[in-house]
Amino acid sequence: MLTLTNVHKAFGSNKVLKGVNLTVEKGDVVAILGPSGSGKTTLLRCINFLERADKGRLKLGEIDISLKHAHSKDVLAVRRKTAFVFQNYSLFRNKTVLQNVTEGLIIARKIPKDEAIKIAKEQLDRVGLSDKYDAYPNQLSGGQQQRVGIARAVAVKPDVILFDEPTSALDPELVGEVLCVIKALAKSGITMVIVTHEMSFARDVASKVVFMDEGVALASGTPKEIFVDCQEPRVKQFLARFNNEIDYNI
Amino acid sequence: MNLDTDFLWSVFLKALAKLPVNFEIAIVALVVAIPLGLLAAIVCNNKVPVASQALKVFVSFIRSTPPILLILIIYYVKKSLDMQGVIKIDPIWYAIFIFSLIEIALLTEVFRSALLSIPATQLEAAESIGMTKLQGYRRIVIPQVLGVALPVLCSSITDLVKMTSLAFALTVVDIMAIAKIEGGFSLSFMEAYLAVSLIYLIVVFVLERIFKIFERFTKSYADK
Amino acid sequence: MQYKNYSSILDNIKELLPYLSLTFQYVLLALLFGFIFALLLAVMKLCKYKVLRAIAQIYTTIMRCLPSVVLLFVVYFFLPKFSREVLLIDIDDVPKILFVVLTFALFLGGFLSEVMRSAYQAVSKDQMDAALSIGLTPLQAFIRIILPQAFYYAIPNLANTVIYLLKEGALAYTIGLIDVMGRAYQMNTLSYSVYPIPIFVALALIYWPLAIVIEQLFKILERLMNPIKEDKKTAGQKLKGFKAKYLGFLVQTPKGGAEK
Numbered sequence: 001m002l003t004l005t006n007v008h009k010a011f012g013s014n015k016v017l018k019g020v021n022l023t024v025e026k027g028d029v030v031a032i033l034g035p036s037g038s039g040k041t042t043l044l045r046c047i048n049f050l051e052r053a054d055k056g057r058l059k060l061g062e063i064d065i066s067l068k069h070a071h072s073k074d075v076l077a078v079r080r081k082t083a084f085v086f087q088n089y090s091l092f093r094n095k096t097v098l099q100n101v102t103e104g105l106i107i108a109r110k111i112p113k114d115e116a117i118k119i120a121k122e123q124l125d126r127v128g129l130s131d132k133y134d135a136y137p138n139q140l141s142g143g144q145q146q147r148v149g150i151a152r153a154v155a156v157k158p159d160v161i162l163f164d165e166p167t168s169a170l171d172p173e174l175v176g177e178v179l180c181v182i183k184a185l186a187k188s189g190i191t192m193v194i195v196t197h198e199m200s201f202a203r204d205v206a207s208k209v210v211f212m213d214e215g216v217a218l219a220s221g222t223p224k225e226i227f228v229d230c231q232e233p234r235v236k237q238f239l240a241r242f243n244n245e246i247d248y249n250i
Numbered sequence: 251m252n253l254d255t256d257f258l259w260s261v262f263l264k265a266l267a268k269l270p271v272n273f274e275i276a277i278v279a280l281v282v283a284i285p286l287g288l289l290a291a292i293v294c295n296n297k298v299p300v301a302s303q304a305l306k307v308f309v310s311f312i313r314s315t316p317p318i319l320l321i322l323i324i325y326y327v328k329k330s331l332d333m334q335g336v337i338k339i340d341p342i343w344y345a346i347f348i349f350s351l352i353e354i355a356l357l358t359e360v361f362r363s364a365l366l367s368i369p370a371t372q373l374e375a376a377e378s379i380g381m382t383k384l385q386g387y388r389r390i391v392i393p394q395v396l397g398v399a400l401p402v403l404c405s406s407i408t409d410l411v412k413m414t415s416l417a418f419a420l421t422v423v424d425i426m427a428i429a430k431i432e433g434g435f436s437l438s439f440m441e442a443y444l445a446v447s448l449i450y451l452i453v454v455f456v457l458e459r460i461f462k463i464f465e466r467f468t469k470s471y472a473d474k
Numbered sequence: 475m476q477y478k479n480y481s482s483i484l485d486n487i488k489e490l491l492p493y494l495s496l497t498f499q500y501v502l503l504a505l506l507f508g509f510i511f512a513l514l515l516a517v518m519k520l521c522k523y524k525v526l527r528a529i530a531q532i533y534t535t536i537m538r539c540l541p542s543v544v545l546l547f548v549v550y551f552f553l554p555k556f557s558r559e560v561l562l563i564d565i566d567d568v569p570k571i572l573f574v575v576l577t578f579a580l581f582l583g584g585f586l587s588e589v590m591r592s593a594y595q596a597v598s599k600d601q602m603d604a605a606l607s608i609g610l611t612p613l614q615a616f617i618r619i620i621l622p623q624a625f626y627y628a629i630p631n632l633a634n635t636v637i638y639l640l641k642e643g644a645l646a647y648t649i650g651l652i653d654v655m656g657r658a659y660q661m662n663t664l665s666y667s668v669y670p671i672p673i674f675v676a677l678a679l680i681y682w683p684l685a686i687v688i689e690q691l692f693k694i695l696e697r698l699m700n701p702i703k704e705d706k707k708t709a710g711q712k713l714k715g716f717k718a719k720y721l722g723f724l725v726q727t728p729k730g731g732a733e734k
Binding site: 049050076080082083084086088090091092093095103104107108153156 | 601603604605606608609610614622623626
């Protein structure tokens, strides 16, 4: 359903992406792993055109466009079929929780206001924030803000939701509540691409894992193929510490 | 449309010769206003009874009133003093007086907010090692206040230099007065004021650059 | 000429007050035109063309360096000459308020463009990203998300701008405009400078409360407009920070916004 081919992106002389390919099928939960600076976040931002890639193609449903030369109309079309959950939540600071969710429905998708509010309330209830409709973002904890961020993304019924390290800005004790919400979403069959450092989460929830390093997708496969069977030395080295931790835990 | 560049140039030179007058006013006013402004800020922030209230009224009045109006008031005070023959001094002293007053009011506000940004524990720490309050202010708090206030202080100095363009209203013969006199002679006011614009443009621009370098220098010094 | 008695401050205030309307007129008009001009300059400063950015920047620097009385005179003597000799239109009869409005619109263009730019840059970049990601067009994102936040950041500077205009506008008497200041000057002349102190003190007693009222009005506006609903403490600190930053401007001339 979502296919990226040969994506390149450089910031000045720093080549962040060097020909990444990625395929996501409907219902997939794809976890992208890899060390910091491997280009995971940049790849995600390129899909949503928050960054313009230097090269590459994007296929999403019947849309098939160049990542570099896409017309603004196509960009908008892609954005309206996808949604993004940000590392630092990025809620609209001038809108209430409810307005944060309805904004994309009313303005971008032209859904009547009453209906938009109904949808928004449903989604907020789903992430456990039914008592916070009229709060402003800075009155919420990080975990609550991120749950609003997720509700905002889900509400627009996107074909695919892109998560950019959704828990890495959170205090450790707040990570659980957000992961819980994402897990529930995964079970409901929404297609998702998640950049994350939460290994056990990736292992348990993802249907497919992609390992990125130095701007390329080094390995991809089912969680078992990556976590257990993968022979790629860089992947093994990266996972070694994590696997050790699991051993210790056991 | 023709521009009499020869005349413009001659006014430029004549006015430039009067630049020291404007500088004198600005510098003396600053030398007076910086310590007094600091003192007033400390008095206000420590809520010294009567004095702090009086200072607040003074600051509010000066900041709300057009400088030219204050200058005109002083001008008529000067005139009546001159007529009564009480004292007869160069008008530049009146200019220095009023610009000092204005600058004190402005700097009081600048230093007040700078003082608020210095944690109270700084003074307490100074006292805890046996300094007197005065020593604590002089050696610990005030140097930090000056550091914090530096950027605003610099911009307030360039503003003061620009404000000296109003000194002509006190019959001080400065840059502006030259333009008025020369322009009046030849009826080429436009060229005369263009010449003055040019002078201010250069002076203020150079001042800003100097302050910027100075700020960078003190900042890198503070970081070391 | 009729000799007039202006010894009563109270009577002088009553006499002067009606002339405030002209003062308000040039303040509002200069704000209006200055705002439009500033918008253009701010767009130039944020655009991708180096030449346009440079032009806007140089213009702002020039305006920052000139005392307003000097620019007022240049405009006052330049404009009639220019229109007579180049446009071949005689504008000797145009109302003097035009020169005042033009002068301060020129100043405000530079100053407000800096205010707009720094307010725009004060809104964090992720707000734009988030708006685009849910499918808003860049224009919708700007109007609905960025602008309200930027406006809030700009309010303290707008208050300063209005007070600046009020104070510097007093210089309009030097080209013979009969606003509240001009009327005071005229009254002084009519009475052969016998009562300068009661006249000018009366005028000061008009400006003083006026400036205080304007300041308070903007403070209320800021509280009402606060879209971010920060708790009062942080909002207060932010206000203080802005005040400290732009305080110098209250004296005399528009200042540049936050340095990059």
